[in-house]
Amino acid sequence: MFEKVLLKNAEKPDVHGIEAYEAAGGYQALAKVVREFSPDDLIQLVKDSNLKGRGGAGFPTGVKWGFVPKDSDKPKYLCCNADESEPGTFKDRVIMEGDPHMMLEGMALASYAIGAEVAYLYIRGEYVLCIERLETALDEAYGKGYLGRDILGSGFNLDIHMHVGAGAYICGEETAMLESIEGRRGEPKLKPPFPAVAGLYECPTVINNVETLACVPHIVTRGAEWFRGIGPEKSPGPKLYCLSGHVQKPGVYELPMGISLRELVDDHAGGARPGHKIKAVIPGGVSAPMIPESGLDVSMDFESLTAIDTMLGSAGVIVLDDGDCIVRVAKNINEFFHEESCGKCTPCREGLDWTDKILHRLEAGEGRQGDLEQLDFLCGSIFGNSFCALGDGAAWALKAAITQFRDEFVQHVEEGRCPYH
Amino acid sequence: MPVPLGGPLKWKTDSANIMAKITIDGNTHDVADGTLILEVALEQGIDIPTFCYMARLEPLASCRMCLVEIEGQGKLQPSCATPVADGMVVRTDTSLVADTRQSMLELLLANHPLDCPVCDKSGECELQDQVFEYGAGEARFHDQKRVFYSKDIDLNPVIIFNAQRCIQCQRCVRICEEVVGAVALGTAEKGMDTKVTGFENSLAGCDHCGNCIEVCPVGALMSTPYRYKARPWDNKETDTICPYCGTGCHLSISVRDGQLSRVRSKYETGVNGETLCVKGRFGIDFIDGDNRLRTPLVRKEGALVGVSWEEAAAFIADRAEGAVEKGGLGAGGLASPRLNNESLYLFQKLMRTAFRTNSIDSSSRFSAADPKAYQSLEGLFGGLYARRSLHQVLEADCILILGATVTDETPVTEYMVRGAVRSRGNKLFIASARPSRLDSEAISSLRFVPGAEAYLLSALLNGIEGAGKTFANIGALKKSLRKAAKTPPPEFGEFLEKAGTALGAASTVTLLIGADLLRSPGAAAALSMARGLGRVLEALGKRAEVQFLFDRPNQMGAWELGGLPGLLPGWRPVGDAAARATFEEAWGTSLPADYGADFRRMLERSEAGGLDVLYVAGGDPLLSYPDGNLVESALIKTGLLIVQDAFMTGTAHLADVVLPAATFAEEAGTFTNNEGKVQELRPIRRPAFESKPNAEIFALVAEALGRDLGPVSADAVFDEIARLVPSYRGLSSNGLGDDGSYSRPFAEGNGGDLDDPPLALPRRTKGLELVTGDSMFHSGYLSGNSQILGELSAEAYVEMNPDDAAGLELADGAGVVVRSSQGEMEARLKLNKRFPGGVVYVPENFADARLNRLLKHGEYPCPVEVLRG
DSSP: OOOOOOTTTTTTTTOOOOOOOOOHHTTHHHHHHHHHHHHHHHHHHHHHHTTTTTTTTOOOOHHHHHTTTTTOOOEEEEEEOOOOOSSTOOHHHHHHOOHHHHHHHHHHHHHHHTEEEEEEEEEETTTTHHHHHHHHHHHHHHHSSSSSSSSSSSOOOEEEEEOOOOOOOOGGHHHHEEEEEETTTOOOSSSSHHHHOOGGGGGGGGEEEEEHHHHHHHHEEEEEHHHHHHHSSSSOOOEEEEEEOOSSSOOEEETTTTHHHHHIIIIISHHHHEEEEEEEOOSSSTSOOOOOOGGOOOOHHHHHHHHTTTOOOOOOEEEEEEOOOHHHHHHHHHHHHHHHOOOHHHHHHHHHHHHHHHHHHHHOOOTTTHHHHHHHHHHHHHHOOOOOOOOHHHHHHHHHHHHHHHHHHHHHHHHHHHOOO | OOOOOSSSTOOOOOOOOEEEEEEEEEEEEETTTTTTTHHHHTTOOOOOOOOOOOOOSSSOOOOTTEEEEETOSSEEEETTOOOTTTTTOOOOOSSSHHHHHHHHHHHHHHHHOOOOOGGGGTOOOOOHHHHHHOOOSSOOOEEEEEEEESSSSEEESSSOGGGGOOOOOOOOHHEEEIIIIIOEEESOOGGGEEEEGGGSSSOOOOOOOHHHHHHHHHSSEEEETTTTTGGGGGOOOOOOOOOSSTOOOEEEEEEEEEEEEEEETTTTTTTTTTOHHHHHGGGGGGGGGBBBBBBBEEEEEEEEEEHHHHHHHHHHHHHHHHHHHHGGEEEEEEOTTTHHHHHHEEEHHHHHHTOOOOEEETTOSSSSSSSSHHHHHHHIIIBBBBBBBBBHHTTTEEEEESSSSHHHHHHHHHHHHHHHHHOOEEEOOOOOSOOOGGGGGGGEEEEEOTTTTTHHHHHHHSSTHHHHHHHHGTTTHHHHEEEESSSOOOHHHHHHHHHHHHHHOOOOOOOEHHHHHHHSSHHHHHHHHHHHHHHHHHHHHHHEEEEEOOOOTTTHHHHHOBTTTETTTTTEEEOOHHHHHHHHHHHOOOOSSOOOOOHHHHHHHTTTTOSSSEEEOOOOHHHHSSSSHHHHHHHHHHEOOOOOOOEHHHHTTOOSSSEBOOGGGGOOOOEETTTTTEEEEEOOSSOTTTTOOOOOOOHHHHHTTTTOOOOOOOHHHHHHHHHGGGGTTTOTTTOSTTTOOOOOSSOOOOSSOOOOOOOOOOOOOOSEEEEOOOOOOOOOGGGGGGGGHHSSSSSSSSEEEEHHHTTTTTTTOOOOEEEEESSSEEEEEETTTTSOTTTOOOOTOOEEEEEEEEBBBBBBBBEEEEEOO
């Protein structure tokens, strides 16, 4: 049985207060670091652990921290990306609701490493309970001297400001999030310059996901070796998986990185509903292309999933079974992206409007000859040409559905109706 | 297909020295590292289509039309936002690139209404052009198109919006924010619902400059006055120069069937590029104004009646005879700095040779009239004045703006200052009476009452580290400066400290001086101190430059070409026999040697019954010159009042003879702008009705008086100027080029002794003090003839600080009376919380208000009371 790390407290009732967190060894990592570590020591430790960003891109966290220029006289900022909005993803919520101090400690450690004295916590507005718990947690942390001036007598200062998002999915994209914090329209910005050089208020900025930050105290406490020993060499560590869809036991599971998708779905989440067979699984939130049942023996890590042309993403695993219409699934997912496209670039804005119209017609039984070819053309036009990953993800996921389940799409056109509904 | 992009590299600086090798479509080029791929391609004549790129704006990379292949990159990259790197290999000519362009166009057309037959933009639409060049031949999208509104939205009286046609390039939003600084436009909603709009579908805080219309690639933002007026191919378009301020923007004026249809600005040309201000873009309709003069008028039995040109000339010959015999101070002439160089030159030639007087003025609004002020001006123009592009001048490390409300008076200059400060991070300081939007770009802004400029400059000079050591170099300044400004008033403290530090640290400094400074009685001292500051900075090894921010298009030309009582063209004193000899030889007649009267003295003389002839060529002193009551009485008492203008002005109503003149747009000639650049005016049509070009009228009057002014074609006069006036030497009428040519400093040297700096600030009155100047929507009285500008800003107002108003128990919008020792006027109150206490502003542009009846000669600002109306 895998020893839970990130959920070690969260799954117990009422442990979100600071006393419970301290009792379980909380804030010891911070105390250790401010006494014994230089910022560079901490960066090196995280580099050694090979922790990869849990927000979806899987970029090595220590390397990202190392990009922050040391000689800049500008203030540095840490932003915690808690705008968890990818459909099928609810792992950060579990941490923030159940064990908010673990993330706050991670933020303090990351801020120390990069030399930030101000950190922003950008949180999805719909996460009302998380916001309440974090407000309390922030008060508690300030009260105990884990935040504020001269933390634990070390001379290290840190203020954390919580910024509540207003409901736009795009604000989870890191540059759009920075724009939003600055009070501007939430739209992705050009890179370069990368945030590490010129991010928030054009100052060096690091953006880390909630789960990523929550790993950091444990790396400090238990060492890089321990962390690297969990899961595959290239993407080690504990991982939260969000299971949803037509599976018997949906929920958040903490397991090692690199567990097989089949094991995750069948053994941990209880497999398909009685009398149904799994048709496909989306492994990493709706931006990730679906995998047909035959491909479920893949290892759940960044590299293995990329190798089969999909991605670990946010590890939002959505299970589809033989009762699910792929056209309808594709339509729903595309509808989400269409709604959430910020409108900045041509392919994403216009392309997803067009795919949305076609998919709606197909599912309503009003498909026409040529529709599939148009969808092919549109996926090709959007993918690789959109400004940020939103358009790419939408087209990539749609293209996979059309490629792997083309027969279902053809059937919709030829029969003039949805065979499932 | 040429895509208008803002003139490649025009707005970029050449700071990058490191070169990179880049291969585009097989050819290798050496370019400055950091240049954008798109810009390199344009330079090389390789066409890359784009909608969202504009050279002056921050790259957005949103339209995805300009995607190119870069070797080693997995995805196509936006060439408009990707800087070159050494060894980069780029392809713009592959089938993938072509297919992608075609796809993007197909996507853009999917929801575009394709209502080209009723769209104003049709025929010059960038979407049309690009679809024609790069698009697919057919459309595949057959679903319902997006519809925002069934009717177009009037965002304001001059801007109308069709959201359906918008392709989201955001040029309008960005130019409004990045260049104009108004931030009136923004983007609402997201995804397919994204629409460009202002707050609540109106444009609060909009300048009405219409630059958003200019940069819109499609027919989304449209000009209401131009709506449904013409197709591009119906227009006859002529490039000329704006008649409003001294920025000297290029205008492209379109005429259809002899009537003005629209004014545009072009990406490729002019100091302004694609931008204009509201006056330039919408205020040119004055050329078709109701108030245009149709025929010459002569006063008969008390009334002005229409006559032929011959009769008008005969009338002048008859009535002016006596004055011409006497010469000297019995005659006088006032010319407008809105006239072109050739007309101004001919006017002084006419006054000197036919009326035999040196009483010539062209500065009716300025109190700078004392000879000392002109000496100081001469000193500035002689050496420190930068006769080069404002763009270059604005590259200075430190920019100091003094006595100007740039946002209102010279808006396009303001855009350039904003651009320079934002892109280069150079340090801007503003010291002015009125607040403006530009303050937010400045390191420090100081509000002060006009008159304190000289004091401020001397205090500033004193604060520069190391300046003390150089005092010995500038003689008389030394002792006084030490005494002066030892303890500046507290409100000056922060500004002086910050500006002093910045001036000390800068290696290049630009001083921009506005018209406000020239109104003040202390103008001579202030100009002298400006020169002193410049010289001290130079002595410290810095480059110091000055430019004026004149609110008139040809103030510089007016002064340099002899529109002054004591100076021949080229700033040479009338008492200088050698200078006179040059012109006497060229003109074949002797010239008067006595210093003439300035306009103030002309009026005083007239009031005393001693002015036989007053010739007013342009301008409306009855409404604009201080001491309104004296002006009226003096004009009535003038023996023969000749008014030459395109409009029936207030002054013209008092005239004995009125001569209908062409507007700037109906005669050839040149303006010399604030950069000292001589730019060609090209007539867009023949003069309206029976009006004639100003030059021809001067020749006609000369002829009536028995003088021959010689050839009066613009070319011939310009070549005469180029022969006789040193700063124009070497220029020729046919060699000015599309972008004009710079005049030259006429003299070297430091321009003589400096005045002692003032030891204290001028004493302020206890009550309110009135300042004036151009508003954003008006320029002098010319703009009053524009119907559109009249709609946008119809009446005078009194602007003041809410605290001052509260003390007087006055509310925003209340009718108030402004009363000075001279007179009073009524207007509505407009509160502005950024306005300094103790100061009120009334725009000088409204004929009905007769603001000049409140003003007193030699006193500015004007002490006033503001009372409930």
